[in-house]
Amino acid sequence: MRARRKIEKGQGRYSVWENLRYVIAGIVKWQPLVIPCTIIHALTQGLSVYVWLYAIKCIIEIFEQSVKxxxxxxxxxxxxxxAATTELVMLVASNLCDKQAEGRMHDVEYHFALFWTTKVWTMPFCMHEDPEVQKNIFKARRAINSNGNGxxxxxxxxxxxxxxxxxxxxALVLLAMINPFIVILILSLTFLRFALINxxxxxxxxxxExxxxxxxxxxxxxxxxxxxxxxxxxxxxFQMQKPLYQLLRKESSFLNQKHILAQNxxxxxxxxxDILGFLEEGITYGFLIYKVLFGGLTVAxxxxxxxxxxxxxxxxxEIFTKFIIICSESRHVNDYRDFLESNIEQDSENIKSSFQKDYLACEDAFKETNADFKWEKDADYEFVFDHVSFxxxxxxxxxLKDLSICLKSGEKLAIVGLNGAGKSTFVKLLCRLYEPTQGHIYLNGIDISEYDLNDxxxxxxxxxxxxxxxxFPIAQNVSMQTARTQNRDKIAESLHxxxxxxxLRELPFGIDTYLYKNLSDDGIDLSGGQKQKLMLARALYKAAPVIVLDEPTAALDAIAESKSYENFNHMAGGRTTVYISHRLSSTKFCDRIAMFEAGxxxxxxxxxxxMQKGGKYAGLFAVQAQYYADEEETCYA
Ligand SMILES: Nc1ncnc2c1ncn2[C@@H]1O[C@H](COP(=O)(O)OP(=O)(O)OP(=O)(O)O)[C@@H](O)[C@H]1O
Known part of the structure; x- marks a missing residue:
């Protein structure tokens, strides 16, 4: 079944060491300075406690030798x-390195987050709404969500x-010098404790989780x-506060129960x-006291x-508590890797090969995209749906069930039908957001799945x-390109x-005005109809050879709608167009009308x-015409 692409699991669960190696590979690639900083921090912090320990031993020895x-x-x-100078130098070095590494790790995490984003952007659209995939996306995000996890x-x-x-x-090297069995005992009891807590x-x-x-x-x-x-x-x-509160309360008490269970x-x-730890310390301290009393161990x-x-x-x-946390962080990284490596099939061939090869390198994939590819504006583009079911x-x-229809080159095809008839599904299949479950869609005689998806x-x-x-700023919302590559005159023309x-004339910064206030205090909000016009401007800016309009006038007022019909032929020019609308007065401008029912x-x-046929379309048209006539009468009464 082609519509349901396979959801393959990732290559499997990775061990902590494999995940550590994986993160280290990322660090080496993006912020290599983190490695020496981490090593210096570990050495200076770890050895600094021995500076005083050794100094005190020497001081006692001096007194023991009782010189002048x-x-x-x-x-x-x-x-x-x-001792004081050495410790001070070590602590300063340790703190400096620690902070350097911590600061740079944000960048490393940001890079890992980019792969997650890339994966979500480029996975087949049909998978995006699969509940299982959504759960995996959510779980993987915990490894890179800037809260110190993963x-x-x-x-x-x-x-x-x-x-x-x-x-x-x-410490263990020093202890091994007096008795290696003490070291074996300490290590065995520690591993036992670790196994339990893990x-x-x-x-x-x-x-x-x-x-x-x-x-x-x-x-x-x-x-x-x-x-x-x-x-x-x-x-x-709709006074949703109470039901939402109850839902949140229900979820949180359910989650809470699980946490209590785990903490128990x-x-x-x-x-x-703790009992094992008590045993371990008791035995080793007892042994040392025994050595002082009967084994000739000096006080120093x-x-x-x-x-x-x-x-x-x-x-x-500390090692074993930290290692347990590392194991749990590693499980987040496993979720992340599982998601990244699952559903390897990506929309873009470049991304696909990068994910397969080495997804630490997949950032290059966007640079390699075939951005210069352009279809000829005046060429013929004919689509054929051949027994398509979805x-x-x-x-x-x-x-959709066993749909066969032809969209001739340069033709304007209107698709009409009641709610749920399958009109938007037809558009999604035409746009290759989904693949037909059965049947084929051809563009100029070639199955559309054979074209590169981006092309x-x-x-x-x-x-x-x-x-x-x-x-984004309005300009970017229209061009869907960065400021560097967009054509500002064309943006203004498309908006016009x-x-x-x-x-546009009312906007404080013209086409540079931001939409919404999320990223700019001067951002503006558009009405529903204005947003729909913005979407139209986006399509006009792109000026691709085939136009697909799925209810583009649903939110427009009567004047704007009528203007849009007047402009429709001008905008479409001779281009192949699919036009979906519930307003049948608009669809009569199209060359052909296809009426859908139950897929x-x-x-x-x-x-x-x-109309001559007098079937369902004619009936629907008559109902709407009657409605408009009634409306007109009411208006002029
Ligand atoms: N993502 C989806 N998952 C499952 N079923 C869906 C999904 N989207 C649509 N459907 C179902 O597919 C059928 C066709 O829906 P579609 O959106 O194509 O209808 P439509 O003709 O565009 O309707 P409308 O006029 O209301 O926009 C409907 O029964 C709908 O419930």
């Missing part, structure tokens, strides 16, 4: 000065772990909608871990080893039902042709032919 009083004080002062978390917690590793290694962490991830991703997404969606000004009117006028598990394992060495046991114990404790992913019935999209100037405008010249073509011909 004057010389002792001098030596001690000298040692204190050296990619940033792996570095942050490794940066916290490494100084402790240096500290622990140093078990709780896996349980937490499963209960509080995987099993509740849907609920988390629901509560996230409700909050996003609450913050979105567009929902404000309905929330107030942690509590149990932490108690066992005793202080050094005592400090080492303490350091080994706290550092290992079923939406997850839907039980067909939205194919270059052929179309669409205006969709939904007026999706971005928080779309009947927005009057509005099938039931009538086809010119306006006159269909």
């Amino acid at each position: 009083a004057g010389a002792e004080v001098q030596k001690v002062l000298c040692l204190v000065a050296i 990619v940033a978390g792996l570095h942050y917690w490794s940066n916290q772990l490494l100084p402790n590793l240096v500290r622990a290694v140093m 078990k709780a962490s896996i349980f937490e991830k499963e209960e509080c 995987n099993k509740v991703a849907k609920e988390q997404m629901a509560s996230w969606t409700y909050r996003e909608e609450t913050a979105d000004f567009a929902y404000g009117k309905d929330i107030r006028l 598990k942690y509590a149990r394992y932490y108690v066992i871990g 060495d005793f202080t050094l080893y005592l400090g080492s046991v303490h350091n080994a114990s706290t550092a290992l404790n 079923q939406y992913p997850g839907a039980d019935s067909y939205a 194919y999209w270059e052929l179309l100037s669409p205006v969709f039902q939904e007026d999706e405008s971005f928080a 042709d779309a009947d927005l010249a009057g509005k 099938g073509l039931i009538e086809y011909g010119t306006h006159e032919e269909l």
Whole structure:
């Protein structure tokens, strides 16, 4: 079934080490200075505790040797000065490197976030609305959402772990010199504690993240909608506060229960871990005291080893708590990689090959796109739908069933029909946002799936039902290009042709005025009809050889609508056009009319032919004509 592209899972779960290697590869690529900074931070932070430990051992030895009083004080002062200076230098270096690395990691995370964005942008449109894919998009975003999780978390917690590793290694080397079994005992008990807490962490991830991703997404969606000004009117006028509150409350108490469950598990394992830790310290301290009493260990060495046991114990404790957090951050990175590597099939061949090859390099894919490709304006473009059927992913019935229709080159084809007849689905298939479940669509005799998708999209100037405008300046909303590449005269001309010249004159910064206030305090909001005109201006600017208009006048007032009909032939010129409208007075300007019902073509011909036939189109037209006549009578009464 072609409409439902395969949702392949990623290559599988990666180990913590593989994910660390993966993030390190990103760091080396985008901010290599983070690596030496992290190493210097670990060494200086980890070794600084031994400076005083060693200095104190030496001071005690000086006293033990009981040389002349004057010389002792001098030596001690000298040692204190050296230790203090060394520690100060180490701490300064450690903090400087730590902050350098942390600052640069934002850039690394930003790069990883770009791949997530690229993946979402370039995945087949039909997958975007698949609930499973949406859940994966949401889960993957947690690894790069600037709150210290995932990619940033792996570095942050490794940066916290490494100084402790240096500290622990140093301590264990020192302890191994008096008895290697002590080291084996400490390490074994630490691994046991780690295994227990990690078990709780896996349980937490499963209960509080995987099993509740849907609920988390629901509560996230409700909050996003609450913050979105567009929902404000309905929330107030339909008094949605109470039901929304109850939904949020339900989600949050459900999530809360899961968190409590996970924390109870942690509590149990932490108690066992604490008992093991108590055992470990008791045995090692006991052993050291025994060595002083019966094994000939000097007081100076005793202080050094005592400090080492303490350091080994706290550092290992820190290592394993940090490592558990790293494991949990790694699971976020797994979600991220799973999403990036799943559904490898991408809309763009360049992106596809980059994701397959090495998606750390996929940024180059956008640079390689075939931007210079242009279709000839005056060439013939004929479309044929050949027994096309289409079923939406997850839907039980067909939205289009066995549709065969021809759109001749230069022809203006109107598609009419009641709500849900399949008109927009026809447009989506023509635009290759979906692939037919059965049948084929041909452009000039070649199956449209054989054209490069980006090249194919270059052929179309669409205006969709939904007026999706971005928080960009008006110019960018029309050109959909950056300021560097857009043609400002053409933008003004397109806005003029779309009947927005009057509005443009009122704008504080002309075509540079921002839409919405998200990114500019001087941003403006447009009315529904004005937004629709903006969409028309966007299609006019693109000036592609084939025009697709899905209810482009639904939000226009009567005068604007009538003007748009007058301009329609001028705008379309001799170009192949598909025009969807519920207002049949507009469709009679088209060369052919196709009437859809329940996903099938039931009538086809010119306006006159269909009127003569006296079928459903003629009936619908008569109802609307009657309505307009009644309206006119009321107006002039
Ligand atoms: N994303 C979707 N997932 C599942 N079913 C869908 C989806 N979009 C549309 N449908 C279903 O497909 C059928 C055709 O919808 P379509 O949007 O093509 O109708 P339409 O003729 O454009 O309707 P309208 O005049 O209301 O815009 C409808 O039954 C609709 O419920």
